[in-house]
Amino acid sequence: MAIERTFSIIKPDATRRNLTGAINAKIEAAGLRIVAQKRIHMSKAQAESFYGVHSARPFFNDLVSFMISGPVVVQVLEGEGAIAKYRDVMGATNPANAAAGTIRKDFAESIEANSVHGSDAAETAAVEIAYFFAGTEIVG
Numbered sequence: 001m002a003i004e005r006t007f008s009i010i011k012p013d014a015t016r017r018n019l020t021g022a023i024n025a026k027i028e029a030a031g032l033r034i035v036a037q038k039r040i041h042m043s044k045a046q047a048e049s050f051y052g053v054h055s056a057r058p059f060f061n062d063l064v065s066f067m068i069s070g071p072v073v074v075q076v077l078e079g080e081g082a083i084a085k086y087r088d089v090m091g092a093t094n095p096a097n098a099a100a101g102t103i104r105k106d107f108a109e110s111i112e113a114n115s116v117h118g119s120d121a122a123e124t125a126a127v128e129i130a131y132f133f134a135g136t137e138i139v140g
């Protein structure tokens, strides 16, 4: 399988509870390498644009408010099949449906405050990485 890069966000519910290290431990235990990472506070415009694909969904405004309610940690993860692998490590969107041992099963508070984001495909991963990181900030 090819070496890929995927984009990750540790969301405000997780940074608030000081879970960045615990989440990173699960990422690294799965064989993914954190090749870029920074803690930022997203602007409303950034959050609206990042989740633009969901702008017509009923949960959009609440989701944007949640994403700017505190700091987030944006990351680039690298490894074999990184995009699908990270989706496995994250678990289902709704923590009630997430498999045992996944980040969302162990840490998520709700379907909205579900601790992490991960890209769902190669094209979105490339766009999302470029949205938050310059090439020189990614060190593989």
Ligand code: UDP
Pocket: 059, 063, 092, 093, 111, 112, 113, 114, 116, 117, 118, 120
């Ligand atoms: N979300 C929400 N309510 C829903 C579905 C999703 O608040 O009913 C939020 C949740 O934080 C989720 C994000 O919107 O992670 C993006 O939704 P998506 O369906 O893309 O899920 P993901 O790819 O993050 O598992």
